[in-house]
Amino acid sequence: MSTVVLLTLTGLGLAALYFLVASGLALVFGLADVLNFAHGLFLSVGAYGTWWASGNLPGAGASGWGFVLAVIFGVVCGTVVAALVELVLIRPLYSRTIEQVLVTVGLSLAGVALLQASWGADPRTYPRPQWTQELTEVAGARVPNDRFLLIGAAVIVLAGLLAFLKFTRIGLVIRAGVEDRSMVTALGIDVRRAFTLVFAIGGAAAALAGALGGVYAGSISPTGGSSLLIFGFIVVVIGGMGSVVGAAYAAVAVGLLQQFVNYTSPGLGDICVVALLAIVLLIRPQGITGKVATS
Amino acid sequence: MMTDTAVTPGGTSTPAKRRWHPARFGPLVVLAVLIALPYWSIEIPGVFDTAINKPGTLQLLALCLVFGALATGYDLLFGRTGLLSFGHALYFAAGVYGTDVLITKAGYPLWQAVLFAVVGTATIAAALGAVALRTNGIAFAMVTLAFAQVGAITIGRDPGGVTGGEEGLPMDTAKVPDALVGVTNTVNLYWLAVGVAVITVLVVHAIADAPAGRVLAAIRDDERRVGVLGLDPYRYKLFAFTVAGGLAGLAGAMYALLIGGATPHVAVSDQTLTLLVMVVLGGPGTRWGPLIGGMLFTYLDYRLVSFGRSDAVDSLPGVLSGPLSQPLFVLGTVFILAVYFFPGGLAGLRTRLGPLARWIPDRR
Amino acid sequence: MTAILDISDLSVKVGGSHILQGVTFSVQPQGVTALLGRNGVGKTTTLKAVLGLMPRAAEITGRVGYAGASITRQPTFRLVRQGLGYVPEDRGVFAGLTVAENLRLAERAGSTPDYDTVHGLFPELRKRARQRAGTLSGGQQQMLAIGRVLLNPNRLLLIDEPTKGLAPKVVTEVAAALEAVAAVVPMLLVEQNLAVVRRMARHAVVIANGRVAYTGGASDLLDYTEKTKALLGVGKGEH
Numbered sequence: 089m090s091t092v093v094l095l096t097l098t099g100l101g102l103a104a105l106y107f108l109v110a111s112g113l114a115l116v117f118g119l120a121d122v123l124n125f126a127h128g129l130f131l132s133v134g135a136y137g138t139w140w141a142s143g144n145l146p147g148a149g150a151s152g153w154g155f156v157l158a159v160i161f162g163v164v165c166g167t168v169v170a171a172l173v174e175l176v177l178i179r180p181l182y183s184r185t186i187e188q189v190l191v192t193v194g195l196s197l198a199g200v201a202l203l204q205a206s207w208g209a210d211p212r213t214y215p216r217p218q219w220t221q222e223l224t225e226v227a228g229a230r231v232p233n234d235r236f237l238l239i240g241a242a243v244i245v246l247a248g249l250l251a252f253l254k255f256t257r258i259g260l261v262i263r264a265g266v267e268d269r270s271m272v273t274a275l276g277i278d279v280r281r282a283f284t285l286v287f288a289i290g291g292a293a294a295a296l297a298g299a300l301g302g303v304y305a306g307s308i309s310p311t312g313g314s315s316l317l318i319f320g321f322i323v324v325v326i327g328g329m330g331s332v333v334g335a336a337y338a339a340v341a342v343g344l345l346q347q348f349v350n351y352t353s354p355g356l357g358d359i360c361v362v363a364l365l366a367i368v369l370l371i372r373p374q375g376i377t378g379k380v381a382t383s
Numbered sequence: 384m385m386t387d388t389a390v391t392p393g394g395t396s397t398p399a400k401r402r403w404h405p406a407r408f409g410p411l412v413v414l415a416v417l418i419a420l421p422y423w424s425i426e427i428p429g430v431f432d433t434a435i436n437k438p439g440t441l442q443l444l445a446l447c448l449v450f451g452a453l454a455t456g457y458d459l460l461f462g463r464t465g466l467l468s469f470g471h472a473l474y475f476a477a478g479v480y481g482t483d484v485l486i487t488k489a490g491y492p493l494w495q496a497v498l499f500a501v502v503g504t505a506t507i508a509a510a511l512g513a514v515a516l517r518t519n520g521i522a523f524a525m526v527t528l529a530f531a532q533v534g535a536i537t538i539g540r541d542p543g544g545v546t547g548g549e550e551g552l553p554m555d556t557a558k559v560p561d562a563l564v565g566v567t568n569t570v571n572l573y574w575l576a577v578g579v580a581v582i583t584v585l586v587v588h589a590i591a592d593a594p595a596g597r598v599l600a601a602i603r604d605d606e607r608r609v610g611v612l613g614l615d616p617y618r619y620k621l622f623a624f625t626v627a628g629g630l631a632g633l634a635g636a637m638y639a640l641l642i643g644g645a646t647p648h649v650a651v652s653d654q655t656l657t658l659l660v661m662v663v664l665g666g667p668g669t670r671w672g673p674l675i676g677g678m679l680f681t682y683l684d685y686r687l688v689s690f691g692r693s694d695a696v697d698s699l700p701g702v703l704s705g706p707l708s709q710p711l712f713v714l715g716t717v718f719i720l721a722v723y724f725f726p727g728g729l730a731g732l733r734t735r736l737g738p739l740a741r742w743i744p745d746r747r
Numbered sequence: 748m749t750a751i752l753d754i755s756d757l758s759v760k761v762g763g764s765h766i767l768q769g770v771t772f773s774v775q776p777q778g779v780t781a782l783l784g785r786n787g788v789g790k791t792t793t794l795k796a797v798l799g800l801m802p803r804a805a806e807i808t809g810r811v812g813y814a815g816a817s818i819t820r821q822p823t824f825r826l827v828r829q830g831l832g833y834v835p836e837d838r839g840v841f842a843g844l845t846v847a848e849n850l851r852l853a854e855r856a857g858s859t860p861d862y863d864t865v866h867g868l869f870p871e872l873r874k875r876a877r878q879r880a881g882t883l884s885g886g887q888q889q890m891l892a893i894g895r896v897l898l899n900p901n902r903l904l905l906i907d908e909p910t911k912g913l914a915p916k917v918v919t920e921v922a923a924a925l926e927a928v929a930a931v932v933p934m935l936l937v938e939q940n941l942a943v944v945r946r947m948a949r950h951a952v953v954i955a956n957g958r959v960a961y962t963g964g965a966s967d968l969l970d971y972t973e974k975t976k977a978l979l980g981v982g983k984g985e986h
Binding site: 117121123125177180181185186187189190191193194195196197198199200201202204205206311314315318321322324325329354355358359362365366369370 | 467514517518521522524525526528529530532533536537540542651652653656657659660663705706708709710711712714715716718719722723726
């Protein structure tokens, strides 16, 4: 029983990371049709930003409010990089989907290389507040606290995103744009202005995933973003390419499946996840929920 | 054998008329030069570290040919059929590991191992392609990416001690013909690599010039119209996917021989991304662009490492010398610029320079 | 009387097919101009080309003037803000959004949304404000699509097959609403239902083989059975 609880909470922690990566991917893909390979870079920027700030930024550190400040710094870095990428590189290629994908591919290669040039290819030890490594007893299972940190962060981001999409004017534009972008422009709305914002939001969520993923893993490396990114893609496809809620469901399914199967047979969980993807695509090529931002 | 291959930019092959034209013999001349290269001992300072016929340089050239061939095969999907696969590294890795494992673990002789590896890779490609091709566009890209990720994970996990995990699997050279083992025999491997490139180019060009190639091009331009004509696009796409997989397996087998084993990095997703970069830099859907793009990329990837360590770069301020010592930073940046400014790749330069060419007297 | 919309020598090529081959006509600033022609002749393409909604791959040449100024190559949202209202063929309502949200989306900074007119014409929209647009009937979706455009002041409406696929009773309802709107705003109307055209349209433009085959009075066209048949491929009484 306690093993099941531990596996469930760890699986949900993993799901939280996947969701943080996938929510931004889903919005960017849903609204702008950009398959964003640079998303892993935003994640790495968040991780390295936090790592750098905890050692160098005045007031920031590896514990308490200092760590919160470091994470905020990392998230701000990821957000700024994402917004700049959209403004400088993606926007000039508006509606040229393949070129946009290619640019993000180049960016992911160059960006990882740049991180390597700055801080080396080897993993760096990541600052972890002491309490995240302590254990809490839940139904007989001793669960590391970082799981709760991840789950809590993902739930807050999910709630915040849904509220943003539901109650703001620009959220309304984004939801409509995910359904039918050209019809939004035919109502007199400059939908491109929402692109930058969606990139920035996605970058922030990915950077948060990077910052918290570092706590979970204990170290960060320049290529760390790419494997999370692939599972992020899988979650986006299963969740319906553009749906935030769909991404949340899919993240939970993928995280739990992976964790439980990997427990019984290491490595098989990852394969099961891809099998799940194949099954979902064969049954419903558009994923679980279809292309609607919040349903 | 290559006399039909008139260079036509943009991939729209005109039926070759048997007329004396230098462009038709260009590839043959280049092939002859490639074959004869090991007999020359010229040094080209700044381009190669050693004389051309020294093992180090031949090894680099052979690698360039392998990746040129790999990119040419990949372009059968990307440039000629319009399929954006992000999982081609899987089939390359299957060729590398298939050959290596069959020789080292199962004790097969080289030629059988290569044959089984290539056929096996094509079979895997056919099976996975049959699933992946039920989707389109971006979903297809993600599914192929996910499949390849499973391959990378499997190789890394070392199932049954077969792949050697993170360490990779050095090839047991006792079962490889002596003529292909050792530094002194690099020249034979080089010729073999030339052969692999020639086979790949011939296969891809043969398909492109056949009626099937025109169907593939039509699928790339407008898939629905192909369906209207009563042809099943799915079968043609699966055919292209399988052939491209088999060719990747062949390139992988050559790579395993050349490197003397397998390392898990051949399977990672970045490998496919760099393939995409090679093809786009060279010119997708063109006759020679992918080959040239693949060769050039590989050459630069290796050469930029030593360039990054050179005094010229070291003397630059840290902000510049750091990034410049990373080949992928330089190549990634060049790639982004190329997407913006040279959409047709290197091969596209020809058409872009078209207006200039009109000032040159017509060769007819 | 100067035209509100002036299309000259408009050509559109998509892939290998040359849909429009030099279309020239103008829309008068009063009343309804019907844009007619057989299926697939390029009526929708004409509207989309005017609004800049054709896909990037389409090659478009020619000149479009709107209210005396050239609007070729202007982005769609800017044209719409200048009073060019558009109701597309498939209605273009956002299925995942509620009726109220669909309407709210059309609101613009700097102009007061005219909910009185919209709810006056289509009281149903007020009743169903919280319902998802995807669950509305075809007629209700059409009313939502038209209502959404009428929230803002328009100088010309481009309306594409508003009665397509609707039950006869609903056709009458939608047509009556459009007629009331047309009393105030000029309209370029693509319509297959000739009874609706006869009832509403003052002018008619017929496209055939990628070119304009007829311009003139709508009743002149419809009163000659032979001419109508030849141009539209339908009988006089059919609807």
